[in-house]
Amino acid sequence: MSNTLGVAVVGAGYWGPNLARNFQHSEHWRLEAICDLDLGRAQALASRVGSPRVTPSLDDVLADPAIDAIAVATPARTHYDIAMAAIAAGKNVLVEKPLADTAERGRAMVQAADAAGVTLMIDHTFCYTQAVLKTHDLIEAGELGEILYIDSVRINLGLVQPDVDVFWDLAPHDLSIMDFILPGGLAPLAVTATGADPLDTGRACVGYLSMNLPGGAVGHAHVNWLSPTKIRQFVVGGSRKTLVWDDLNPQQRISVYDRGVDLAAKTLEERTRVNVSYRIGDTWSPALKEREALTGMVEEFAAAIREGRRPRTDGDAGLRVLSVLEAARASLASGRAHVPELVGEPA
Template sequence: MTSEPQDDHWQAANQAPGGHVPAPDEPPRPVPERPVGLAVVGAGYWGPKLVRNAQQTRALRLHWLCDLDEAKARAVLGEYSTVEATASYRRVLADERVGAVAVATPAGAHYALVRAALEAGKHVLVEKPITTSAAEAEELVDLAERRGLVLMCDHTFCYTPAVRRIRELVHGGEIGDVQFFDSVRINLGLVQPDVDVLWDLAPHDLSILDFVLPPGVEPVGVSVQGADPIGAGRACVAYLTVRLSNGALAHCHVNWLSPTKVRTTLIGGSRRTLVWDDLNPQARLAVHDRGVDLTPPDQLTDEIRHRALISYRVGEMVAPALVEQEALRNVMAEFAAAITEGRAPLTDGRAGVRVLQLLEAASLSLELGGVTVPVGAAVRAGAEAR
């Protein structure tokens, strides 16, 4: 990733002018007659991945790679690339061939870059988090909606075949009512210099939670316990709990200090439980017909009243077949499709706002010693302070 924009080009740029859910095995979308012209901003860690996937997406045509370090951008593109490299964001936004911009810079630069692109009439794909505050994100969402532009968040994990299938199973009612969500995202490093482990790792799990929750179930409160055992000056280990509107709990464990890497998510339902192990390519997703049944009150008889009302269900485990696909390729295809079809993308700007509201509530809870903070309370507190 590049550093936060500081030069005249980037400062000038700041002054420049719910959707279709494809099945994992859905055939490719038709390619529009005129591919959407695209510019990628940022040649750091994520930018080159966007470049590669954009060039392999027939519905997009990449014209520019923009970075403060133009030499780095040229190195990413290679000697024979037809894509142009530049350090001038103003030049990119002035190009009439460019209909969309993909932003892959540090989060602190997102607001200015995304706003400039929207004001220039460009659709925008932005890396997570959409901005560093929910209030700023809401401004961008409102601006995009007023101008009829697509604003999409690159919540990459939501475009993996496993998570898309999880969403289908949850929304389709196959697992019954959601009873718990439990995720573990731990590894050794990298300790970030500007954010804590919550803002580094938890956005992945919170975006997945937002993506798969069924309609009518939403987060209402957040509490966090965190620790800094190595003296890094920020939380390196954290346990985040989200209380849901249906009474269920979602729990996320994030950790920079674990010697082993774990990426698992369990979603328990009243009928079935889903287990997603992203590090197990042989069986990433398993559906367990195991759980606890409670006899409904209207079915109680005198005989049943004298016995335990709880019974344990032990059934089969099924591992659905999933077609291995690169998630970022699906991100780029969804971005292009949302633009050409004139609809909201699966992970639109409002999804980005909801994730930021959870992160801000989590930070406030951590600051207050782990108390439960209502979702949106941090936004309201900030507005009152201003």
């Protein structure tokens, strides 16, 4: 008992059960409570995850000394109030994406957590998949060289969401991954979004998001609810090698291509004068362990609390993603590129 941390899951809707199940099975955690205004829903969930107590009251949870942390899986507009109350009560907080409904509120959450000395973590689940962890490590080890472009395609036939457009529904995945693997995090100089609502649903159903990144690189995401074919492809083009992650190919999820444009011994002048040559090398596909992403995520949450350090996906990461989404919204409205508000020091 003394070696575990106590946690309450707040929100027993779509994602809460996944969190609860992973906390229950983790050796680092004790799942103490399920909190939901809908007590029946809380009960139903509790019965499947070892029967922690259920309560409709957040205050009740926050007053419980056995609870070290809460995991917030409620609608985005409620994140701010819940997280601020928890921080004020000295609890560590894990928040579902997006961090908050506005960057301003998100920023206040980060500052409050820092001031209170508690851990604020964002559940960027994809960052804990084996594919993204491997991509991160390869980039950090310099295997790909300098990042030249990142291109993500995330399309399929999806339900048109009642409250958000396709950018806010799908792009947080792409942006959180880019933020995780880019050295220094995602800090675009400009964001340009174009979208289409050809069915007159009142929100973009097809979206393209371009980001000018420092150093002349570019990031791009194509998100689409109307595609009859499902594609999940994420390409990181580097100056040395290029990595392609095809999430629908379980037999070869990640491929690293030793191919690229060859600039060795070329001056800038030569590059613009003559054709740049290219080389075709081997392809390598690393074996990936089989491990559920959320298992690693809740483990990281515990480790960050115990070690008093920032988690790998901290509040700032959530804030950077939120800033890009806001800039995309502004770009959609204005028809021009927007500069995301600075987030402070990128991690």
